[in-house]
Amino acid sequence: MTVPVRTLDDGAWISVNNARAVSNSDIWPLASYDFCDCDVAHVLCESFFDVSVHRDTIAVGAVGQCIDCGSQDTIDALPVGRVIDGEFRAFEAGALQAVNEPQS
Ligand SMILES: [Zn+2]
Numbered sequence: 001m002t003v004p005v006r007t008l009d010d011g012a013w014i015s016v017n018n019a020r021a022v023s024n025s026d027i028w029p030l031a032s033y034d035f036c037d038c039d040v041a042h043v044l045c046e047s048f049f050d051v052s053v054h055r056d057t058i059a060v061g062a063v064g065q066c067i068d069c070g071s072q073d074t075i076d077a078l079p080v081g082r083v084i085d086g087e088f089r090a091f092e093a094g095a096l097q098a099v100n101e102p103q104s
Pocket of ligand 1: 066
């Protein structure tokens with residue numbers, strides 16, 4: 001089953017199954033991703049430039065900024081949630097997550 005995913009509003013939203021699923025005002029704690037010098041980078045995703053599906057996991061490409069140190073960088077494939085039975089289930093924004101290597 002293919003789940004339609006795309007970016008909306010110039011990267012302000014991620015759409016999953018034609019519904020707005022992830023907004024660019026979310027902050028993602030990145031513990032295992034080398035984003036900046038912080039132990040855990042709290043990254044505000046400013047805009048999304050890519051979204052992809054690997055198996056049932058939705059990953060986004062985003063431009064983000066660490067709200068702790070101010071570093072700005074891009075993230076190639078940040079997992080933000082999964083599709084279970086055709087429905088998007090966001091990962092807990094406060095949960096530490098592993099970032100998959102891009103597979104494409
Ligand atoms: Zn930082």
